Amino acid sequence: MIKKIGKKLLLTTLIIIGLLVVGYFLFTAFYPSFGGDVSKERQQAYTASAQYDKGVFINTNSAVPKTRSFTELMSLLKYSLTTEVQNGRPKEDLPVQKIDSAAVANYTGPARLVWYGHSSFLLQMEGKNILLDPMLSEVAAPHPWLAEPRFNSEYPLDIPELPVIDAVFFSHDHYDHLDYDTVLQLKAKTTQFYVPLGVGVHLEAWGVASTQITEMDWWQETTIGTITVACTPAQHFSGRKLNNGQSTLWSSWVLHTDRERIFFSGDSGYAPHFKKIGDTYGPFDLALMECGQYDAKWPEIHMMPEETAQAGVDIQAKRLIPIHWAGFKLALHPWTDPVLRVQKGAANKDLTIITSGIGEVISVKDSTQVYQEW
Template sequence: MITTIIAIIGISLISYLLFTNFYPSFGGQLTKEQQVVYQHSKQFRNGKFNNTKAVPKDLSFTETLKLAYTFFTTKVPNSRPKKDLNVKKLDSTQVAAYSNQARMIWFGHSSFMLQMENKTILIDPMFGRVAAPHPLLGANRFNKEFPLEVEKIPQIDAVIFSHDHYDHLDYETVLKIKDKTRHFFVPLGVGLHLEAWGVPKTKITELDWWQEITFENLTLVCTPAQHFSGRKFNTAQTTLWCSWVIQSKTENIYFSGDSGYASHFKEIGNKYGPFDLALMECGQYNYMWADIHMMPEETAQAGIDVKAKKIMPIHWAGFKLALHEWTDPIKRLKAKAEILNLMVITPEIGQEIIITDMKNTYKKWWEAI
């Protein structure tokens, strides 16, 4: 019996090592030479990136198994929509010719297409079916279709990523967009994955927190977030995570990425606000990991902190990655925002969002599903 158990453990370990070392979706891995390069970052210590606050807590193997067991065995009523979410379709010709007011199109979860200053920019483009390294390792996303299939998206001027988790950085998506993307902007270390997937190093710019860069007539700022990173067990925190500020001469946008609630929101608001639109994480939360994902009430307060004229909840209505009802984020956020007198916009996937529009004519579309 003992011999059998040892053999099973050995086979499982060897299978895991082969899978993670040779399956391409796991991406690149930090080298000793690159660790030396990242020593200049205040966030990089002892071979890993760190939050300003000492979170998240490193879980033991037993704690990790317990958390995984809880997640996969807890049944949550209404955890998924009863049908695929409705998607408003776009015409690729019209997208290519667009030159009007700065606008955004939500592709679900945290993925956006931004058209601004005659540029097309993708933010955390994730068009995979599951948020996992392999299609068999995750549940399907809530929207089977997209406003515009990735193959039909015209020339992409820039792609911005916030961190390397599977629901934000997808291997198959990168393969489909890398040859028609002019440049990629990522936090420190994330470029290793892109390079491993065939993106030339000359097309990648890595930034640390508070670093600014000019991309022709736009300003991009890599700003802090309180989160973590890693695409497999032995690469945790070896790449940086961030939020982003995107500015033109007339528009100012904030993208929170993934983050727990912390003081960086006020810092960003004081330095770069007010924002015409703040795209704020609101979903996949639990009190067990509250340091790295905000509760909906905290999302509303963070919108106030960054001095947003209006916010849009993101990181919800895409995947089931936590133990709450799928509509819980929007209900709780709107209730708190009303108390704070904060405008919350709720477009459907594919619906046009004009950055500076303050009319807020969006429907409560989730109530009909």
């Protein structure tokens, strides 16, 4: 009798596991937000990249991201799901300053930015309208049921009100940076998308024409009118489902003219690439630097705020905007911790920290502008 019960329990367990596995693969195969998969032909083309090895993209420090055993992964999952965080998210929606659509469409002045929260920006530079990591959906996940909502329910200017977008830049393919619904809304009004190697497969899967996508490797350059663009290194990882990790590259971006220089870090752990970027393209008038969603258990892929301040010094930035915070709860620190700590970390450095509000217009070179305090 006991043996029969045991066999039935084992069979039931195996059936449940089997159904979950089948359900997962059906979900990822037919639900569009997961994006595309890199073909064998594209993989062959990527072998020319120094960052591509044995079918995956790698960091300069090839030990990153850390390889974890199944036991370690389960322990990390338990830690993430059971650790309570005081002040983990705002008690109310964050306030958002609205901007006038006509004023945006007609702007021709010096370079300026508008922060949308997290890592998303509208950049107006040299008469061009540019979006950096636009992620304008409620959750950073493939389905609304799989994550908590973002901290702001409104935006400075909704996508339909934006003018024609000359360029959209994505740093990598994680859900809090590359979003299906956002791309669907942008593709008809965007001239060109710029992405690290491989990320174009997701855009193509969502109906963006391949001619509208420019894939770039680290240290490659191109131009948008009078703006020089460089795809630069980051220390991170990629993947939108369990079986396509590191199939696409991750990056930071440099945009500069004879008058203005901007650095956008994307996501990155602290590493020597920041100094190399500074030596190659610095000094920068303004750096948009990752500062949030960090933890002592994954220091190699996200910087601590004190490291963000040091990275700003490494790239030779005059001023720094902490990003990757005030958008989503993706880690276990208090939601205001990033901005408070990076300000302290920069206190003894020749570096100005800008703490703008969502929707506040940021002049790239105006050092006299005063911003809200968090």
